[in-house]
Amino acid sequence: MNIERYLTEHRQGTPLQILRLLRQGRVTVNSDVIDSPRTTVVEADNVRVDGMTVTGRQPQYLVFNKPVGFQLSMDPTMPHSLGSLLNAFDQPRQLDALADLPKEAVGLVLTSDDVRFLTDVTGQNWPSRFQVQVSGTVVPTLAPNQAFQDVTMQVDQVHQQVTVALTTIDSAMAVAALEKLPDVLGPVERLAVGPLRLPVDLPVGAYRGLLPTEIDELTGPLDEKIKTN
CATH class of the missing domain: 3.30.70.580 (Pseudouridine synthase I, catalytic domain, N-terminal subdomain)
Structure with a gap:
């Protein structure tokens, strides 16, 4: 069988991951670096990814x-x-x-x-999406920062709180800024990393x-x- 199918059957990653493993020179067969997904291998071959035999590499x-x-x-x-x-x-x-x-x-x-x-x-x-809830229905003032994008303030009249959310690549700065808002109800939460x-x-x-x-x-x-x- 070809190396792409062999790695797939041995659970070495998604199809796109396996192609990337080959292109990055991370796959060897009998100590030779293999970069073509069409390379033929047999069970007797010593196939390794990142120096580990495929039977011992089940990434999490x-x-x-x-x-x-x-x-x-x-x-x-x-x-x-x-x-x-x-x-x-x-x-x-x-x-x-x-x-x-x-x-x-x-x-x-x-x-x-x-x-x-x-x-x-x-x-x-990848940018991250953060949010925090503050007490009341008055929209708080968040200090302007060029690192913050897609800043939103959603008022919840029923629960008497405002959800403040933003996107940024600077996680530490985002957490620090949101924590400083008045009447914060709980910890800052990260909702997303990229997609x-x-x-x-x-x-x-x-x-x-x-x-x-x-x-x-x-x-x-x-x-x-x-x-x-």
Whole structure:
């Protein structure tokens, strides 16, 4: 069979991920770097991705709804860390998190044991969407900042509160600015990173695997380059 089908059957990623693995020179067959998806392989061949045999590389891609006050460490023995939220099956994995959300905030955090994937996502410089609720129906004043885009103020007369939301690539600045608003009702929440939105059915403190479509959307610009080559 060809290497593309072989990697697919061994669960090495989505079809677009597999093409990118090949184009990035991350796949070897019997120590030779392979970049063509049509290369023929047999079961006796030594196929590796990132230096690991394909039978030992089953990458994980997770999205967390981080609680307030939790650090982004994936060490399961550290209290109040994302690692402490992992189930027994995921604890042995060498996961890393995109370290771009202050512990005072809640919401979407990406983690994976595929370091190259996290590097690729970081390289896209995706903006994040943040929001916070403030008490009352008077629209608060948010200091102007060129780093903030799509700023919205939604008044809820029934619950007597205003939802302030913005998009930015500077997560720390956004959290700091929103926390300083008067009469804030709770922590700042990250709702999205680029095309990935926080799943509405994912409770605070829980996590789930990324869907193949979500993985492809996060690395979309890279995969578009691959498809046009």
